[in-house]
Amino acid sequence: MRSPQDIGGLPEGPVNPSEHMLNFWEKQADGLRAAVGAKGLMSSHESRRAIESLGEDAMERLTYYERWTAALSLQMVERGVLTQDEIDAKVAEVRQRLADTGELELTSGEAEKLPAEQLP
Amino acid sequence: MSQDHQNHHHHDHDHDHGHDHPHAPPQPDDKVHSYYQILSIALKELLIEKGVVTAAQVRQFIEKRDSITPANGAKVVARAWVDPAYRARLFEDGNAAAAELGFPITGTRLVAVENTPDTHNVVVCTLCSCYPRDLLGLPPAWYKSRAYRARVVREPRAVLREFGTDLSDDVALRVHDSTADIRFLVVPQRPAGTEGLDEDALAALVTRDAMIGVARIEDGAH
Amino acid sequence: MSRLSPGALVRVREDYPPGHIRTPVYLRGKQGVVERYFGAFENPERLAYNLTGPKKDLYKVRFRAADLWPDYQGSPKDVIEADIYDHWLETMG
Numbered sequence: 001m002r003s004p005q006d007i008g009g010l011p012e013g014p015v016n017p018s019e020h021m022l023n024f025w026e027k028q029a030d031g032l033r034a035a036v037g038a039k040g041l042m043s044s045h046e047s048r049r050a051i052e053s054l055g056e057d058a059m060e061r062l063t064y065y066e067r068w069t070a071a072l073s074l075q076m077v078e079r080g081v082l083t084q085d086e087i088d089a090k091v092a093e094v095r096q097r098l099a100d101t102g103e104l105e106l107t108s109g110e111a112e113k114l115p116a117e118q119l120p
Numbered sequence: 121m122s123q124d125h126q127n128h129h130h131h132d133h134d135h136d137h138g139h140d141h142p143h144a145p146p147q148p149d150d151k152v153h154s155y156y157q158i159l160s161i162a163l164k165e166l167l168i169e170k171g172v173v174t175a176a177q178v179r180q181f182i183e184k185r186d187s188i189t190p191a192n193g194a195k196v197v198a199r200a201w202v203d204p205a206y207r208a209r210l211f212e213d214g215n216a217a218a219a220e221l222g223f224p225i226t227g228t229r230l231v232a233v234e235n236t237p238d239t240h241n242v243v244v245c246t247l248c249s250c251y252p253r254d255l256l257g258l259p260p261a262w263y264k265s266r267a268y269r270a271r272v273v274r275e276p277r278a279v280l281r282e283f284g285t286d287l288s289d290d291v292a293l294r295v296h297d298s299t300a301d302i303r304f305l306v307v308p309q310r311p312a313g314t315e316g317l318d319e320d321a322l323a324a325l326v327t328r329d330a331m332i333g334v335a336r337i338e339d340g341a342h
Numbered sequence: 343m344s345r346l347s348p349g350a351l352v353r354v355r356e357d358y359p360p361g362h363i364r365t366p367v368y369l370r371g372k373q374g375v376v377e378r379y380f381g382a383f384e385n386p387e388r389l390a391y392n393l394t395g396p397k398k399d400l401y402k403v404r405f406r407a408a409d410l411w412p413d414y415q416g417s418p419k420d421v422i423e424a425d426i427y428d429h430w431l432e433t434m435g
Contacts, residue, residue, distance in 0.1 A: 001358045002367045008246030008297065009368040009411070012270040015282050020261040027182050029160045030258075034181035035173040044227075048248055049362040049390035061149060064249070064264055066156035072163055079392075082166055090162035091155075098158070229380065246366055273368065276407070277416045292419035295407075299364045300400055300425035301383060 003052045004059040026065040033068055042075045050074040188257040190328035192223045193305060196255065197331065198323035200232075201310040214305060218255055225254040228303045233296060235336070240291050241306045242280065242333030244272045245298040252303035256328060263332065273297055283334040306331050312339040344399045344428075350376040351434035352403060354426065362390035365430045369403075369422075372410055373434065377423060378402040385427065399428035 022030065036042050050071035051058075058067065076082040167173050196218055200207040210217040214230030230252055233241040245251065246269045251259035262268050272279045276295050277287060287293060296304045308330040314322060329335035346352065356371035364386050382397035407420040414420070 003363070005247055006363075006367045007266055007270045008366045009274045010266075010270040012267040015262050015265060015267045015271070015279060017260075017262050017283065022258070025157050025160055027185075028164060028178065030185060031178040031180075031182035032160070032164050032167070032173070034185070035177040036167065038177070038181070039172065041172065043389055043392070045362065045386045045389035046392060051248075052362060061152060062156065063153070064261075065160070066153065069156050069160040069163065073159060076163065076167070081170075081172060082163075086166060087159070087162060090166050091158055094158050094162045094165070246368070247364060273422050274411060275415060276420065289417050292417055292421070293407075294404075295420075295422045297366065297422060297424040299366060300380075300386070300427070302380060302400075302402075302425050 004054075004056045005048075005052055022065075029065045029069055029072075033072060036072065036076075041079055041081060042072065046075055046078075047071040050078075185253075185258065188223075188254065190256045190326075190331065191323065192218075192221075193252070193256045193328070193331045194323040194326035195221055195319075196223065196232075196305070197307055197326045198319045200307055201322055202319055207307075210307070223255055225252070225303075228252075228254070228301045230255060230305060231302050232305045232307050233294065234307050235309045235333075237309070238291055239294060240287055240333065240336075241294045241296060241304070242272060242276060243296045243298060243304040243306060244269055246270070246273055247297075247299060250298040250303065252305055255303075255305060256331060260328070280334055283329065285335055306333040308337050311337045344379045344401075346376045346379070346399070346401055346428070346431065346433065348376050348378055352376060352401075352431040353434055354403075355430050355432055362387055365426055366424065368410065369405065369424055369426070372405055374403040374405040374409075376401050376431075377404040380425065383427075385429075401426055401428070401431065403431070 033042070033047070037044070047068065048071075051067045053074070054062070054067065054070055058070065062070065073087060077084050077087070164178065168175055168178075196210065199221060200210050200217075206217065206220070209220070210232045211234065214232045215225045217232075218225050218230055228250075233243075235241055243251075244263075249259055249264040251263060253259070268279065273295055276293050280287060280293075298304060308326065310322070311325065314325070317325075325337050327335060327337065330337050351373065352375070353373045354365060354369045354371060358367075358370070378401065380400040380402065383400045385395055385398045388395045402423055403426045404421045404423045406418070407416060407422055408414045408418055410422060
């Protein structure tokens with residue numbers, strides 16, 4: 001019985017050696033993770049456990065920082081820092097705002113197109 | 121680009137996958153990706169609004185992350201090559217040795233492992249992506265990939281060959297799976313023909329991939 | 343004083359508890375040798391739930407690749423090493 005991330009020894013294909021520079025939102029996610037961690041609100045252990053709880057499909061489908069984002073969301077609710085209602089409302093607000101500026105169709109490669117007003 | 125698209129669902133990846141058809145309706149995966157990027161923005165805004173973190177703190181951590189590169193690890197390796205006493209200290213206490221050169225390591229223990237003519241080391245985290253970030257910066261995408269994590273404990277020599285590293289049978293391979301709070305730094309062998317080089321020139325030879333262990337530093341490249 | 347010393351023969355417990363476990367499945371039930379003692383650390387299985395508890399001794403354990411994989415291609419000297427907590431290690435006679 002394996003957790004979805006416990007993959008040592010499983011058959012897999014060739015290693016893709018291409019480099020990936022973090023795009024803007026990934027850097028923000030990484031910085032946010034570190035800032036939240038520095039406040040003692042999320043340890044790497046809790047994050048890992050949250051990611052493991054996402055299941056097989058998430059492991060396959062979500063990119064690295066998307067998984068960390070999922071973990072952060074779960075953790076903030078678990079710790080009582082945020083409620084799911086607050087998160088859902090803010091997601092709707094951000095989505096609407098991006099739609100209004102014509103930037104809604106985000107894919108991993110297009111996140112850099114976020115308008116400057118979205119940058120902190 | 122289409123290659124990336126095919127690999128989209130099967131690999132742990134962080135690369136941009138620009139689409140060939142930017143005006144097509146979003147596919148289900150695009151909606152999932154969009155949701156998580158929006159969620160990331162939403163969480164940041166909420167946490168800043170609530171005073172849990174500040175935008176300045178987020179920026180500081182991004183800057184800190186950007187300031188750490190493999191060049192830091194290369195300096196540690198180069199110092200170990202030229203200074204036997206430092207080398208001994210590095211193997212004894214990696215955190216203290218890194219701090220000596222101005223690279224503090226916090227929250228984890230840095231352990232240096234030594235490549236010799238009969239032993240080669242390579243590092244992985246099969247369970248996630250543990251990596252000596254405080255010394256080397258962010259790990260490469262391939263280090264976090266399913267393919268690397270699954271295969272390097274199973275067929276390490278084949279994986280190393282994919283990186284152009286062919287070990288002879290009389291070299292023993294040590295694969296270090298970083299399953300706890302220990303972070304491993306491979307100290308590559310100093311290549312032949314470098315006796316005349318100063319520390320900076322030596323550090324310039326030390327690559328990130330050699331400090332992970334998928335590569336060696338070849339003799340006579342200088 | 344740690345329970346195990348470098349050189350001790352150990353076997354990784356062959357259990358499959360749920361939760362956040364840092365002992366990879368590919369090592370469960372496998373025999374190895376303690377390479378090094380790292381000291382006592384907080385247990386990640388509890389830290390994952392924001393709980394503390396008694397610290398656990400942590401060891402670097404070395405496994406022969408040929409013992410882990412029946413069809414291992416490589417040198418008989420090749421080893422895989424992992425950092426494993428005390429409560430996952432049984433001593434061999």
